[in-house]
Each structure stands twice: as structure tokens, then as C-alpha cells.
Amino acid sequence: xxxxxxxxxxxxxVSIATVSRVFNESPxxxxxTRKKVQNVAKEMGYQxxxxxxxxxxxxxxxxxxxxxxxxxxxxxxxxxxIQDAISETNFELxxxxxxxxxxxxxxxxxxxxxxxxxxxxxxxxxLSDSEWKMISQFDxxxxxxxxxxxxxxxxxxxxxxxxxxxxRYFLEHGFKRIALITAKEESIPAAKRRQGYIQTxxxxxxxxxxxxxxxxxxxxxxxxxxxxxYEAMQKLLEQTPxxxxxxxxxxxxxxxxxxxxxxQNLSLPIxxxxxxxxxxxxxxxxxxxxxxxMGKEGTNVLLDQIGKDQPKVxxxxxxxxxxxxxxxxxxx
Amino acid sequence: xxxxxxxxxxxxxVSIATVSRVFNESPxxxxxTRKKVQNVAKEMGYQxxxxxxxxxxxxxxxxxxxxxxxxxxxxxxxxxxIQDAISETNFELxxxxxxxxxxxxxxxxxxxxxxxxxxxxxxxxxLSDSEWKMISQFDxxxxxxxxxxxxxxxxxxxxxxxxxxxxRYFLEHGFKRIALITAKEESIPAAKRRQGYIQTxxxxxxxxxxxxxxxxxxxxxxxxxxxxxYEAMQKLLEQTPxxxxxxxxxxxxxxxxxxxxxxQNLSLPIxxxxxxxxxxxxxxxxxxxxxxxMGKEGTNVLLDQIGKDQPKVxxxxxxxxxxxxxxxxxxx
DNA sequence: GTGAAAGCGCTAACAA
DNA sequence: TTGTTAGCGCTTTCAC
Numbered sequence: 001x002x003x004x005x006x007x008x009x010x011x012x013x014v015s016i017a018t019v020s021r022v023f024n025e026s027p028x029x030x031x032x033t034r035k036k037v038q039n040v041a042k043e044m045g046y047q048x049x050x051x052x053x054x055x056x057x058x059x060x061x062x063x064x065x066x067x068x069x070x071x072x073x074x075x076x077x078x079x080x081x082i083q084d085a086i087s088e089t090n091f092e093l094x095x096x097x098x099x100x101x102x103x104x105x106x107x108x109x110x111x112x113x114x115x116x117x118x119x120x121x122x123x124x125x126x127l128s129d130s131e132w133k134m135i136s137q138f139d140x141x142x143x144x145x146x147x148x149x150x151x152x153x154x155x156x157x158x159x160x161x162x163x164x165x166x167x168r169y170f171l172e173h174g175f176k177r178i179a180l181i182t183a184k185e186e187s188i189p190a191a192k193r194r195q196g197y198i199q200t201x202x203x204x205x206x207x208x209x210x211x212x213x214x215x216x217x218x219x220x221x222x223x224x225x226x227x228x229x230y231e232a233m234q235k236l237l238e239q240t241p242x243x244x245x246x247x248x249x250x251x252x253x254x255x256x257x258x259x260x261x262x263x264q265n266l267s268l269p270i271x272x273x274x275x276x277x278x279x280x281x282x283x284x285x286x287x288x289x290x291x292x293x294m295g296k297e298g299t300n301v302l303l304d305q306i307g308k309d310q311p312k313v314x315x316x317x318x319x320x321x322x323x324x325x326x327x328x329x330x331x332x
Numbered sequence: 333x334x335x336x337x338x339x340x341x342x343x344x345x346v347s348i349a350t351v352s353r354v355f356n357e358s359p360x361x362x363x364x365t366r367k368k369v370q371n372v373a374k375e376m377g378y379q380x381x382x383x384x385x386x387x388x389x390x391x392x393x394x395x396x397x398x399x400x401x402x403x404x405x406x407x408x409x410x411x412x413x414i415q416d417a418i419s420e421t422n423f424e425l426x427x428x429x430x431x432x433x434x435x436x437x438x439x440x441x442x443x444x445x446x447x448x449x450x451x452x453x454x455x456x457x458x459l460s461d462s463e464w465k466m467i468s469q470f471d472x473x474x475x476x477x478x479x480x481x482x483x484x485x486x487x488x489x490x491x492x493x494x495x496x497x498x499x500r501y502f503l504e505h506g507f508k509r510i511a512l513i514t515a516k517e518e519s520i521p522a523a524k525r526r527q528g529y530i531q532t533x534x535x536x537x538x539x540x541x542x543x544x545x546x547x548x549x550x551x552x553x554x555x556x557x558x559x560x561x562y563e564a565m566q567k568l569l570e571q572t573p574x575x576x577x578x579x580x581x582x583x584x585x586x587x588x589x590x591x592x593x594x595x596q597n598l599s600l601p602i603x604x605x606x607x608x609x610x611x612x613x614x615x616x617x618x619x620x621x622x623x624x625x626m627g628k629e630g631t632n633v634l635l636d637q638i639g640k641d642q643p644k645v646x647x648x649x650x651x652x653x654x655x656x657x658x659x660x661x662x663x664x
Numbered sequence: 665g666t667g668a669a670a671g672c673g674c675t676a677a678c679a680a
Numbered sequence: 681t682t683g684t685t686a687g688c689g690c691t692t693t694c695a696c
Contacts, residue, residue, distance in 0.1 A: 004673055015683045020675060030681060045470065047445025051386040052673035055688045060383065069412075073405075079429070080401075087431055094448075095427035097411070099419055113379025116426075138377065226613050252610065259613040278584065281558050281591040282614070336689055347667045352691060362665060384689035387672045 012040040064117035081295025105131040112138040126188040155294045162320040163196030170245040179212040179243035181232040183223030229256025245269040285328035287320040344372040396449035400430045413627025437463040444470040458520040487626045494652040495528030502577040511544040511575035513564040515555030561588025577601040617660035619652040
């Protein structure tokens, strides 16, 4: 088991070039030798070593999806889209998890330098423009999913619009004291959504109330987690009067928040963000992001560009949809 | 950006051997040359190519975690454990997603043959003994997580015991018509849990009722999904009399099932399986599996064995814990 | 402390 | 149709 091309060649009584040819589906092999080699290879469980192939070909046939902390349901949907797109090709998908213990940009630089893949999908990696500039200097094929940089391919959803839609929904239904459960201060999507929320209130002639913008623990997953939602809601409920409605930055936060309300026998109208699969089953109203679609389309663009020298940049922005279920209404 | 060792050597006025030495932290470099090389490398954004290193060293410094369909919350917890263990080393973690469109054993054979990694973690890959035998012939370092094979390292939780505990809990609380929401027929963990459930009923002097063992859609993720729970519960509620309590095979199923009950204004006692993070926030009683722990311990064993020629096999079995929250009681 | 050179397992001309 | 051979970008003896 696990031999080299030389072992197969010897065993089959041919040269290594021939073995290589049959594995690369070259037409220039007689079907007789082809059969022989294939049999020997199968018997010995031989597969060409990826690394040696990669070196020799200067092409690895792998796409790497880079994601931060795999524990977020958002990525899963994106990854499903990616996987499905890749399945239709002869590329392999490797996933690389960016750790929270080190600056993302440093991890990316190291990773890109190592040249493991032909193309990279950066999913929910949020960097500043100057950082992305650094990264793009590696001149590797890449597409950003859920972030944007003017000189790169990207597929993004408009965070501001998402928050606006949710906030406006409540305003239109007569609510005034609308709270926002937010995430880590430095998180870029969180900041944009906060802006959208504030602008919408302002547009409506209201003055945003800082005490209604809250978060709890934001260490873990930038605050896009259950605990944050739970703690934030507790803070909100300490205020008198209570807020009249709540906008969240993730479905998971909303679940935590709902839990906190239940403990006090309350159920304020609430809207989540993402539309993860189980949202439907708990009746959670939410801002739907086209996660699967972004993954799939982004991957197709990447695959398309690999090999081309000067591919044209493709950039796309989605607007999230408000999905109304039961939690957004007064009596849920 | 992205050069070879030759570019760095030329630029720094040294040989490639020296460049290699500084990147491999060899002590045999004067600190002066070391500095010089480091500066040039940094300036040019150089990192040794992983593939070339892998070839030359016959050691890749990557661990590959192989998981089926990334969309399962169970893996996420395991992957967190794996990531944390790897973070403490200078290994890289690559994740490989087994597709549902092809027999897992074939995908593994192809993958192992390509020798991308120094060691493999197979998470929730369920194969028959003869299939695992095939796989172990590749003589690569590996540990199975959430499956078992006598000749391999494995970390597993006892599925039968998990189902027994849940079933027994209801029996001890006076329930008799206990339903089981199951998963795909061929799923090995599902089969074991079903056995545990049936045996417990039998031990208690009851005759298991086949009509109380149900599932809905099992195409997707082997039935460990929301929809299956939802559909299964609908089937159960069509029966008269209704079951008195319900045991599930995943928390996600339980969420679907609860949703189906709510639609009919019912709330039968129910117990999930896994203890995913949000279970706590929806008050879901469940069988807790030590997912993070299995990931971390399994990875440490693997890392420990890499490089050794005849490492001793380590096998460990956990017993899941029953976590009581609100859904398991009569009036939840 | 440093360099020359062989070799890791492949691919891809180039010859035959 | 097949074999020979020169790389791919590194690491690692072995000299010096």
C-alpha cells in the first residue's frame, strides 16, 4: 500500500512516464498497457502523491476555503454551496480554519506563502483595505465571500440594508423604542449594521438611544453567539421602560435573547439575522442571507478564473430579505 | 511576492542551503546571516512552499480532519477540540469534507493515497470493519472519532448506553408508550441507539411497539436534521393514543419535533441527543456527548503517535450524560 | 558557518 | 506508443 510511481512502473513492466500518462488520462497509451497499469495500481492501492504532483505541475487542483472559527452556523451554509460547486469538478476542497489567537492577516500571509492551493475562498474574513491589499499582492486567485475589497472578486451582502429593513419593519408597525443587540465593537459587519439601524431611526425622525444598543459577552465568535444574546437581553430588561422590540445581529443571538425573555415571562417582538436552518422551526423572524448561493457562485467564479492570466474582477452584492415568522409580532 | 528559495538566496547573497537553515531554525547559522536572510524574506514576503517541503522532508506538518457533510453541528464541537489541540503545535489543520455523492470508503482511499497529511482524524465516518481494514492498510497514522474499529485508535461514545439512559429516564418516571425518532436505517449510530432503546423497554418487561419507532426524511444528513424530526413527530401525532414521551437521536431533530407539537398545541416530554450549544437556551433536555473532549484528546493521541514507528493503540469509550432541562418533564 | 549536490515523487518535453 | 531525462522547490548529507 502507498507506493511510488516507480513501484507501479516496475511491477507493470513499463516506464514511470507511462504510469504517469495513464493517471493523467493521456490518450497516448495503448489500451492494453493502460489496463495493465490500472490493474497493478489498483492492486497496490496506488494514487499519485498530491504534493509531488503539485510541485511538478505547478498546479495543485485544490481550492482552499478559509474560514474563521468553524463553530458558526453561517459558514456551514456557505460551505455547502462551495462543496457543491467543487463536487462538479476534479478539484479537491480543503478547509482552513483561522484561529482567534493570532491576527487573521498574519495567518493569511503565512498560508498564502505556502501555496497549498490554486485558489482561495475567504469566507467571513474581515480585513481592512490595507490588509487586503497586502494579501492581494501574493497574486493568488481568490474571492472574498461576506467581505469586500475594491480590487478583489467578492460576494457580499449589504449589512446596512439588512439592519435597515429589520428596523424599518418595527417602525412601520408603530414601535419606537427599538433595541439592537450587537456584537464586538470592532466587527465590521456589526458596525455596518449598527449604522443601518441608527440611520433608519434618524430618517424616521427619532433620536437613537445609546442605552438601547447593547451586547453581552463578545469574546467568543465576536459576540455572534447565544450567550451574548442572552446577556444583552438581560441588560435590556433591566431598563424601564423595557424596549418595545429587538433587532439582533444573528439568529443565534436571538435564541439567547428569547431565552432571557422567557425567564421573565416576557416576549418582545424580535428579529434575528441569517436565517439558519432551524430558524424556521422555532418560528424566528429573521433577515435571510443567501449563504448557500454566495458560496456556490463565489466558487464558480474562482474556478472559472483559475488558469486565466488577467481575469476580470467580479463583484456582487446581495440584499438580505426579511422573513416574517412568529417572533416579530406583538403576541408571539 | 511569492518567490522561491533561490530568489531569497540570491538577494541575500547566500546559498539556498543557508536560507533553508534559517527557516528550519538550524543553530548553525551566524546570527548575522540569519538576520539578513530574515529581512530579505520578510521584505519579499517569502514562505517555503508547503508542497516542496512536504516532498523533500517526507513530512508535511499537516493533520487532516475528515468529516462528512460539514453541515452538522456535532462536528463543529469536535472540530473546535481538534483546532485547539493543533494550535499548540506547529502543525496545520486541513479539513476535508466527504461528499454524500460517493461511497465514503472510496473517497478515503483516494484521499489517503494522495498523502496530503501526516495524520488523519476521521470524524463521524462510519465504515464496516472490512472497510476500515482496507483503510488501515494504507499505514498512515489515524484516529477515529465517533466510530470504532478494533485495530485502530478510536474515541467513541457508547450509542447504546445513550439511548438506554434516555429511555430509562422516561420509564422510571412512569411513561410506557415511549416513542423513538430515529434516522436512516443504515446509519450505524442510529442502529445502535435503536437497539439500546428496544433492549431497555424489553428489560423493563414491555414489548417494543414498532409503530412508535419513526422517521421522516432521511436523505439529508442521514436524517439527523430538523425536517426529519418534524415529519416524524407528525406521524407520531397521527396515532391514537399519542405517545407519552419521545426520545430523539439529535437535538436538531428534537427542535423539529417540538415545532410539530407546537402546531398542534401539544408538548410531550422529549429528550434530544448531542447537547449542542443552543440546547441550553431552548431548555432542551438531552444526552450530552463529550464532543470537544473527543476532538481534543483524539488529536493529542494522533500528534503523539506521528513519527513513532510502532505506537500502541489507544481506544476510549465515553458514556453520554443525561442533561435534564425543561423539555423532559410533563409540563414543559 | 556555509555551499554543492543529491534526492523527494511526480510531470512534461523530447527522442526514439 | 513508449522511454529518457530535466526540472518543480525544497531539505539534508557531506565537504570545506
